[in-house]
Amino acid sequence: MQADAAAMRYGDGYIAVVVNNFEIGFDLLLFRVDGTNFTEIPTNHYFNDYYTAVNGYKADTSNYISCAKCHIYDALPIKNGSSLNLIVSAYDLGDVYKIRSDDDVAVAALGTSGTPNPNGPARPAGTFFYGDRVRFLASTSSQTPKSVSWNFGNPEAAPGADPNTLAGGSTGLPVDHQYSGITPATLGGARIVTATSGATIGQTTVALTSGKARVGVGNGTTSFTFITDAASAGRAPIVAGDSFFDGSDGEIEGHYAEWTVDSTTSSKVPYSTNGAHLMPVGACGAHTLTYAAHYGPYANFVTAGGADFRVALSALPYSVQPVAAAVNPVFTTDASSNLVFSSISRVSMDTTSLPTAQAGSLTWHWDLVDSATPENVLLAGPTGTGNITSITPWAVPKTSFNALGIRVRLMISTTALTGACAGKETSKAFTQALNGPDPQITGGCTSGGPPCSFTASSVSGVNTTADNWHYAWSATGPATVAPGLDQNTYAPVFTQTGTYNVTVTVTNAIGSKSVSTPVVITVVSHCPTMTSDNLYP
The missing domain is CATH 2.60.40.10 (Immunoglobulins)
Structure with missing residues (x-):
């Protein structure tokens, strides 16, 4: 067969040749460059048939296009990731093709495969926390699966943890890798994950981020989350009988929790259905909490290889009360444009700390107070007696906030108590200063x-x-x-x-x-x- 090359282009390991074949007319040939050799990728005269529809070569050309200026004059092979594309230019037409080949491998991070912490916040899309089990998939456009060997970009992988390399994989079959041996100082940037099949390499990147430490408080019926710093710990409505729980980012297989309440330290799993993850807050009174999430694969509360990826909340002061007043920080407006404040107060379920009769006869009242002098009542609000759910919202006219620094106060009290809760019969909660613009x-x-x-x-x-x-x-x-x-x-x-x-x-x-x-x-x-x-x- 005799053919003249009208155009020739090299791109990403491939050569496209536009030829004038004297037997059948213009056509496009595609070759893969293999070192010093070339391997033709059969196109079966598709381009000649599609663009010029030469009579006699194909019995049925009704599905092809043919136009006066459809002669091919240039073509460029180009890869997008591991996908081979071919850009074809004719005088009146241009197309982009994805070429199925037998030598492509693509790699993708599918997500995580471990157990999410049910008490943590929703994971942002595409986020991988150090300690997660990350799931990868190698794929190919070939109809025949390919054997692949993996490198997860984790050269510091700890002994006994998932190895950095894995042989015997296959396209179409997902693999999991839990990164290890990393500390906050060595977390670094994106990790390059590679799947190799012979001379063909597919890659992707995955960025590992540090989880954020969070602590929740609950008693099985009501909860208050999250404590993230000293300020949120100080204003948390914590009551006797409560327990702390882990609200941190990441999977429960990817970190363990270390709790220190005052001078007592305990290590626990992030979550368990039998409550083994809970840490009691202690008796009524002032306490100090240090919480640390140790990220990475672990066994018996020791991270693999001893690499310690510690994210901590340290020396947070908090107070345990029999009843804890709390004002919802999100206030609304009613039909009259009044500001409406509501209670999110909590009461102890421990009857030895707060007897049932006293929990049902709490005295409460709302006030507007001066920020500089919290006991200086500027406007007295509604009051009542009953259980914690009897506290009604308070609608306050905006005109009442006629000076800077005014705050809403909710005060709840009970009669005299005994034991550790004695002297803690009154609880007060304040909003931030509610300032109109100046x-x-x-x-x-x-x-x-x-x-x-x-x-x-x-x-x-x-x-x-x-x-x-x-x-x-x-x-x-x-x-x-x-x-x-x-x-x-x-x-x-x-x-x-x-x-x-x-x-x-x-x-x-x-x-x-x-x-x-x-x-x-x-x-x-x-x-x-x-x-x-x-x-x-």
Whole structure:
């Protein structure tokens, strides 16, 4: 057969040749480069038939396309991962093909295969914590499975743990690997995972991250989660009879929990159905908690190879009470735009700490108090007597928050107690300071013209992010000025001279306030304001 090469392209280990075959016309040949040799990948005259539909070669060409300018003039083989693609250019048509070959191997991380911690938060998609069992799959477009050998990118794998390399694998069959021998200092970046079949290599990467330590508190009926620092431990509504539980990230086979309450240390599994994972909080009174999650494969509460990947919450002070007042940090509004506060208070189920009769006759009341003097009641709220569920929500008019630093207080009390809970008959809980906005505007223009920049801040210096400020900027004057975004800065563009008023209205859940500042423009910008989907010469 005689053929002239009209074009030849090399890409990613393959050569595509556009030929003019004098027997059947234009066609496309594809070769794999094997060192100094070439292996043709049969295309069975598909390209000639599809693009030119030469009469007589195929009995039925009705499923092909044929056009006056469909002659092939170029082609490029290119890989996307381990997938071989072929870009074909004809004079009136272009296509991209995925070529099935016998030498491709692709690798993917499918997810994890261990047991998730049921008390942990939902795992972000695509996240792998150190200690998880990661599941991988090698695949091929060949109809025949391939034998593969694995390298998991874990050269520091500890003796007795999953080895870094694994022979005897096959495409289509998943494999699991639990990384080991790693410490926080050596966690590093992404791990390269390789599946090798002869001269063919497939790879992917997996990024291991450190789990976050979290502690939950519960008594089998109600729970409070999560403790993540000293502040959350100090305000946690912990009652006698409660237990701590592990709320950390990762799988239960991938870390164990070490608890130290005061001076007593115990190691436990992250979760078990028989309650063996629970750590008692102790008797009524003040205590200190240190919790550590030791990540990595472990046996008998020792991580494999002795590599210690420790993530800890250290020396957290907390208090155990017979009844613990707590205000829901998320408050709502009612139909009259009042702010509605509700109780998430908890009561001890241990009748030796709080007798049943006293648990059913608690006295409670709501108040607005001064942040600087918590006992200074500014507005008395509803009160009542009953069990912990009898505490009704309190709807407070927004106008009541007429000064900075006002907080909502919920106080619950019972009659005299004995034992370790004696003297702890009253519990109080406070919201954060509920501040309406107190904005001020600073900034201006440079020498009466652009650039102009204004900033909104708090007169009293409150944390505007914590107080959830939202901004509405505007400027009025001789010419129309575009409004600003919901952010604390504003860069207006003035197109006419004159005096303008720049205004910001700041709103949060407590209230709203507007402030303005004048600005005199003597120099204007002649550049039009760029907006979406508009072009300017």
